[in-house]
Amino acid sequence: MNFAPLLLAYALPLLALWIVWTVRQRRISARSLAVLEEARAAGLHEPASLHPVIDPALCLGCAACVKACPEHSILGLVDGKARLIEPSHCVGHGACAAACPTNAISLVFGTETRGVDIPLVSPRFETNVPGIFIAGELGGMGLIRNAIEQGRQAIGFMAAKARSMPADDGRLDVLIIGAGPAGIAASLGAMAAGLRFKTIEQYSLGGTVAHFPRGKVVMTAPAELPLVGQVKFGEVSKETLLAFWHKVIGETGLQINAEERVEKIRPEAGGFVVETTRGEHRSKLILLAIGRRGSPRQLGVEGEELDKVVYRLIDAEQYRGRHVLVVGGGDSALEAAGSLAEQDGTTVTLSYRGDAFGRARPKNRQRVEAAIASGQIALHLQSQVTRIAPDHVVLGTTGGQITLPNDDVIICAGGVLPTQFLRDVGIRVETKFGTA
Numbered sequence: 001m002n003f004a005p006l007l008l009a010y011a012l013p014l015l016a017l018w019i020v021w022t023v024r025q026r027r028i029s030a031r032s033l034a035v036l037e038e039a040r041a042a043g044l045h046e047p048a049s050l051h052p053v054i055d056p057a058l059c060l061g062c063a064a065c066v067k068a069c070p071e072h073s074i075l076g077l078v079d080g081k082a083r084l085i086e087p088s089h090c091v092g093h094g095a096c097a098a099a100c101p102t103n104a105i106s107l108v109f110g111t112e113t114r115g116v117d118i119p120l121v122s123p124r125f126e127t128n129v130p131g132i133f134i135a136g137e138l139g140g141m142g143l144i145r146n147a148i149e150q151g152r153q154a155i156g157f158m159a160a161k162a163r164s165m166p167a168d169d170g171r172l173d174v175l176i177i178g179a180g181p182a183g184i185a186a187s188l189g190a191m192a193a194g195l196r197f198k199t200i201e202q203y204s205l206g207g208t209v210a211h212f213p214r215g216k217v218v219m220t221a222p223a224e225l226p227l228v229g230q231v232k233f234g235e236v237s238k239e240t241l242l243a244f245w246h247k248v249i250g251e252t253g254l255q256i257n258a259e260e261r262v263e264k265i266r267p268e269a270g271g272f273v274v275e276t277t278r279g280e281h282r283s284k285l286i287l288l289a290i291g292r293r294g295s296p297r298q299l300g301v302e303g304e305e306l307d308k309v310v311y312r313l314i315d316a317e318q319y320r321g322r323h324v325l326v327v328g329g330g331d332s333a334l335e336a337a338g339s340l341a342e343q344d345g346t347t348v349t350l351s352y353r354g355d356a357f358g359r360a361r362p363k364n365r366q367r368v369e370a371a372i373a374s375g376q377i378a379l380h381l382q383s384q385v386t387r388i389a390p391d392h393v394v395l396g397t398t399g400g401q402i403t404l405p406n407d408d409v410i411i412c413a414g415g416v417l418p419t420q421f422l423r424d425v426g427i428r429v430e431t432k433f434g435t436a
């Protein structure tokens with residue numbers, strides 16, 4: 001019997017399928033590698049906190065984790081195995097681990113080379129400094145739902161402790177620091193429990209979410225908010241989530257001391273004195289709900305306290321027709337300069353102390369380079385701001401000092417992580433190097 005026609009009938013389509021599959025896999029792999037290389041080149045190859053580690057021996061390359069991740073292009077397939085290709089964008093959803101059919105993924109804090117500092121807290125959210133509690137992402141667990149849950153639970157333990165303390169002597173029961181999801185949930189819980197409390201926030205309501213790019217889709221699971229009840233968001237835009245927080249504040253009458261940054265916490269008999277940019281507060285108990293982004297790094301130059309100095313760009317359009325100085329050489333600075341350069345009549349100067357933009361993504365570098373080439377941005381590498389005045393700024397450059405007319409200064413010099421702040425208060429912090 002001649003098997004050749006039979007063989008051709010089955011083998012050829014199979015071969016064709018195999019070729020198509022192989023070409024597709026190679027393309028996927030090349031795309032993933034390109035993303036990974038770009039992240040490496042921009043120095044963004046270390047995850048910030050909780051992230052997946054994939055065991056290649058167990059990974060089937062089925063891409064279930066890639067599809068399950070609510071963020072875009074965080075995981076990808078390289079040579080048929082899942083890899084973390086955008087490590088610094090991972091926010092620790094953990095959906096990848098849940099979706100993996102072979103348990104090839106574990107979630108860990110930190111890497112061998114980049115430790116992540118996690119403060120030690122008891123199951124009641126209290127730190128080793130009695131009276132100081134921690135809720136939300138600062139404690140290590142990211143995500144909005146976790147932050148809400150922890151804020152709500154922590155305030156329950158704090159309310160019980162506050163009631164067991166000597167009666168009021170003019171102090172607050174609880175000072176809540178931070179108005180992100182954890183701080184808002186705790187504040188609502190404090191209201192519901194009838195505590196004497198204040199909530200202090202260095203920027204405005206919403207926490208890290210307020211800094212997300214415009215229109216970013218936020219994934220969050222249902223959570224229970226004191227005085228409000230169950231909130232079921234699922235998938236919402238950043239703007240919808242922030243509008244929700246504002247509605248809650250409006251309906252409950254919750255007061256938040258915005259634009260007030262806590263700088264120091266000092267213990268005193270029976271409580272704490274909290275020093276802020278606006279004065280002092282005295283409280284029996286403190287809840288740190290400050291997340292992990294920290295506070296903006298300041299330049300420490302004359303005039304930095306002027307109102308025209310800010311540490312993030314919120315809306316480029318508001319700078320139309322103005323003289324703006326952007327300081328920094330990372331992605332935030334380049335994104336800010338690039339957006340400002342697109343505004344009608346805006347004069348943009350970019351000052352960076354380095355001699356090249358080493359830690360920025362190619363697309364941001366290219367956008368800024370194009371704007372420099374077309375005269376929309378004046379770039380001063382190896383320069384430093386030496387003085388900020390109401391109507392001008394002084395830059396120290398390799399060619400000497402120059403004075404530029406100026407209406408606004410946007411400093412994007414990164415953040416100061418809260419670790420030292422915690423240590424100064426006496427809170428024990430453990431550095432995790434890839435710990436599950």
Ligand SMILES: Cc1cc2nc3c(=O)[nH]c(=O)nc-3n(C[C@H](O)[C@H](O)[C@H](O)COP(=O)(O)OP(=O)(O)OC[C@H]3O[C@@H](n4cnc5c(N)ncnc54)[C@H](O)[C@@H]3O)c2cc1C
Pocket residue numbers: 070091135136137138141142143144145147177178179180181182183200201202203204205206207208209212217218219220221260261262263289290291292293294295
């Ligand atoms: C790009 C990105 C995307 C994300 N996407 C999602 C998502 O889709 N779904 C999800 O569930 N989670 C997401 N997350 C994680 C989520 O945003 C955080 O886990 C969550 O906001 C943590 O809440 P928090 O209240 O603990 O801290 P934060 O939201 O960080 O709030 C802390 C607040 O404390 C304030 N603060 C800090 N220091 C001081 C100080 N010294 N004085 C006064 N105030 C201070 C800060 O200004 C801030 O407002 C994402 C995170 C990032 C970075």
